[in-house]
Amino acid sequence: MSPDYELPTNEAAYSFGFLDEYAKREVRRCILKAISIPGYQTPYASREMPMGRGFGTGGLQVTLSLIGSNDTLKVIDQGADDSVNAVSLRHFVELTCPGIDTTERTEEATLIQSRHRIPETPLTEAQVLVLQVPYPDPLVLVEPSEVRRKVMHGEGDYSRLLTKLYEDLVHFDEITIAHRYPTRINGHYVIDPSPIPRYDVPLLHQSKALVLLGAGREKKIYAVPPYTNAEPLVFDDVPFRTEDFDDASGKRRACARCGATDSFLDEIIQQGDAPTRWQCSDSDYCNQQLAQRQAMTKVNA
């Protein structure tokens, strides 16, 4: 035996698709249950993945359990395909699921895994959106114990959450929840829609695409099935408000790159005295708008 021989490599090799088939089947069963009870946090075993808990392991297990060789996958983080974590997750799926296609174009994807954003391009019935979830339970804002939260969900008791919203109005004259806005699904369970901005919450309502939410560390899967009501928790006389991209004069800011005035913008601080730049957070949408604008300019010229 070679003196360098320390570990038989076949012993340590990884299996196809990373998760074994039993694990994938378990996840798929939980997904079915989650779809059947819209907004219910379905517990599942949640395997350890080779990236950190909190880096999208819940979404990834959902994606790996659903993906087949005829699927086209898009992975985004903060709306961008080229964000470090999106690159890392896409690379991992490519590595472990040979034969699948990946894309950056929203409309080409059959499966979209995302962190913190829903794509600007409207999704279709043929698409599944998988959102990565750090905190699956909106009640964690008001109740640390999972046992007690489970009872509150069962009884549809969201009074303490409403009280928190009311107290915000008393203290600040505004509801201060920025993202992860509590949203009632199908008239019963209130979910944490993952840390998407409030801007994206209306996209969940009557969505054509199936939306699956996977929390790996907290071991929960829940769903917003297609054509299901998703209503942010508000009061009758206090309307739900999304992020405001108006400048001081009340004019809607446009993306500095593509000129779009109908997208969620990232604020990019510039060096020195240069004015702050605003740019689309959804990189695919931005590219498409830019291409359209360039095509128009060409036609006009």
Next chain:
Amino acid sequence: MGYVAIKGGGRAIEGSHAAVEALRTAEGEAGTPLSLSTIEHQLRLLTSRVVSEGGLYHPRLAALAIKQMQGDTLEAAFALRAYRSTKPRLLEMPVQDTANMRLVRRISSAFKDIPGGQMLGPTYDYALRLMRMDLADESPQAFRSVAKRFRQAQPEADLPNSFPKVLDALRSDGLLPPLTQHAVEAFDITREPLVFPVPRSAALATMARAETGSLLAIAYSNMRGYGDVHPTIAELRVGYLPVMLPHPVTGELIEAGEVLMTECEVVAMYEGSDNDGPPVFTLGYGACFGHNEVKAIAMAILDRALQKGMRDGPSNPSEDPEFVLLHVDGVDSMGFASHYKMPHYVTFQSDMDRLRTTQEKATSSEAISSEPTGTQGVRA
């Protein structure tokens, strides 16, 4: 041009991996790559920690993980755990009898003399923590002769293969409740999520692969006063446990191998029993892969605390199953702490929106209310 932080993510990751690898090999010409055997033997306690927290008894793979992660126990245990999660579950193990352990060390702090005798074995407990300068420049020749000389100096082994358990003596004296055989299936934490309340077997399994420091911190809170376990170590043993598995054809139990493990049984002050029987001591149990005594002791104390919490309701964090079991896993806690390093541009944008709106409202309402109170020198 914008998007600096996002564009080129793929290249940045590649560059970062190369930089990590460069640091691992930074010794350059003078360096020798660590062999897995060296890590497994010379860093045996580190390897122990990783097999236990990784939840997979594979010291050689653990050594590889330690080498790859450059000594980070959390990362190494994580790599082992992620590897383990790709393996299907083959069978449910029958109950293993730790009385059959081939012992390296066993002590009892409850009795001066125990059946089979105390066996101090390898421990730092009574070592002076003085720096041993002779190790700083150890010659390979001297290094290689130490273990050999130790073995030669040992008397021909007349040690029995196994030792009786101290608890058995206490039990036969009626100081502990008699053993009841529970035919309940053990809770498999790798296949089922913890939905509270959970059985004790789920708690024990969770703690057995918990992160040592986390377990110790919560157990320490109980020892110091946020709890009431006053434990006495009835027995702490370290040794090799023969693993008995059913033969795939005959179903007969055969020894499939052995695992190094640490086991601790603490006896705590008695409580009035629920039924009419006489009061007896209560027990806490801790066990983990590898040689890690602090972890086994901490686990035993927490097991006792959690049993109390499960029965009477928790009066301290260490007695609350949800608090303890959801916060001791190293893979979970380190992953979540690390995830804050990822981009949060969108959520932060959303946070700024809320703050600015609230600030504007505050300024405009101040402007109105400050007129009458402006002269009174009220400080905000």
